[in-house]
Amino acid sequence: MALLSSQHGGNTREAAALYGFEEAQLLDFSANINPLGMPATLKQAIIANLALAERYPDPEYQALHQRLATHHRIAPDWVLAGNGETELIFLLTAWLRPRRALLLTPGFAEYRRALQKTGCEIVDYPLTQANGWQPDDGLLKALTPGLDCLFLCTPNNPTGLLPDxxxxxxxxxxxxxCGITLIVDEAFLDFVPQAPGLIPFLAELPHVWVLRSLTKFFAIPGLRLGYLACADVRAVAALRAEREPWSINAFAALAGEMLFEDKAYIDATLAWLNQQRPWLYAELAKIAGVTVWPGVANYLFLRCDAPGLDLQAALLAKRILIRSCANYPGLDARYYRVAVKSREANAALVAALKEILPAGNIYSR
Ligand SMILES: Cc1ncc(COP(=O)(O)O)c(C=O)c1O
Structure with a gap:
């Protein structure tokens, strides 16, 4: 049975309660949030604008949509912001009402939940270790006119790998x-600045919806902000008309209007990641009993090859929480995901793993 009931990482309350710790004593590698924390510029802006809570936000969120559109050099009517990307996954799926959808496994759990809510038939397309957990030409053959919808996550969660x-x-x-609506989840693409993603190509791909999240890169999962982009302006307008009013709080809207201006924070984040991810990857790769994949985002996917070892439980005993991937369709209890954090925190994880999996033991690679 899974140690934690949560479908996602980041449930420090449940993990701490299980072991009788204070939540603050846990080192959380299970949620993929920028360890630099929320930008200071945003904190100051929220404090200076507390009075925004005393009135309704603009129901059209004009300034927010304009700013997001400017950032991507697209028209504002191609963009719709949401209370986190999750709101948009559910809104878009409910509006599209696909009859048959293809999901790549392993993948983010909320696509399946959103599709199941609409009664959609789901066909799984397994990514396999033999293919490096990446889609290949075989996926092109699996895309047939009998399908209405495909979710593609780039880079994928939990593997962190970006298809070619x-x-x-x-x-x-x-x-x-084939008449298939393609929904591309680029929630983590800001961590891969060299990858253009699909937004620059949307004009020629009106059947493609790109989803983005600001909660990971800017460390605001509790504030909540995401957005979608699509060149089918009639479809975006229909979706806009469908949604409930004021779902984005005033401070999240303010965040979206200013965060992309914070070049110092963006540069600092990319500098941190360029140092820490290769370091953590190299250290994990050295540990006998661990196989790690070269993810490009702010997290790494790994397998523990020690027979019968529950690595999440063993690390929790040392007050470190990692994400078990046992509940991802297509994976099992050997697979885990860890966030890239500060050097100090990453070193603590590596040291704990070395204690649990001492070198020279029976684990084969
Ligand atoms: C791949 C992926 N997409 C979307 C989301 C949801 O992001 P948000 O916090 O903006 O709702 C997550 C959150 O973990 C995710 O991993």
Whole structure:
């Protein structure tokens, strides 16, 4: 049985209660949040604008949509912001009402939950270790006119791997040819600044919806802000008309209007990640009994090869929480995901793993 009931990482309350710790004593590697924390510029702006809570936000969120559109050099009517990307996954799925959808496994759990809510038939397309957990040309063949919808997560959660750009484009075109709506989740793409994503190509791909989240990169999962972009302006307008008013709180809207201006924070984040992810990857790769994949985002996917060892439980006893991937369709209890954190925290994780999996033991690679 799973140690934690939560479908997601970040449930420090449940984990701490299980072991009788204070939540603050846990080192949380289970949620993929920028360890630099919420930008100071945003904190100051929220404090200076507390009075925003005393009136309704603009129901059209014009300034927010304009700012997001400017950031991506697209028209504001291509953009719709949401109370976290999660709201948009559910809103879009309920509006599209697909009859048959293809999901890549392993993948983010909320696509399946949103599709199940609409009664959609779900076809799984397994990514396998043999294929490096990446989609390949086989996916193109699986895209047939009998499908209505495909979710693609780039980079994928939990693997952190980004499919080849040419393949993403081929998938997008194939979906267009087959009448399949493609929903591309780029929640973690801001951590991969060299990857353009699909927003620059949306004009020629009106059947593609790109979803983005600001909660990870800017460390605001409790504030909540995400957005979608699509060149089918009639569809975006229909979705806008469908949604409930004021779902984005005034401070989240303010965040979206200013965060992309904070170049110092963005640069500091990318500098941290460029140092810490390769370091953590290299250290994990050295540990006998651990297989790690070279993710490009702010988290790494790994397998523990020690027979019967519950690595999450063993680390929790040392007050470190990692994400078990046992509940991802297509994976099992050997798989885990860890966030990249500060050097100090990453070193604590590596040291704890070395204690649990001492070198020279029976674990084969
Ligand atoms: C791949 C992926 N997409 C979307 C989300 C949801 O993001 P948000 O916090 O903006 O709702 C998550 C959250 O973990 C995620 O991992």
């Amino acid at each position: 750009e040419a393949l993403i484009m081929a998938i997008a075109r194939r979906c267009g040819d």
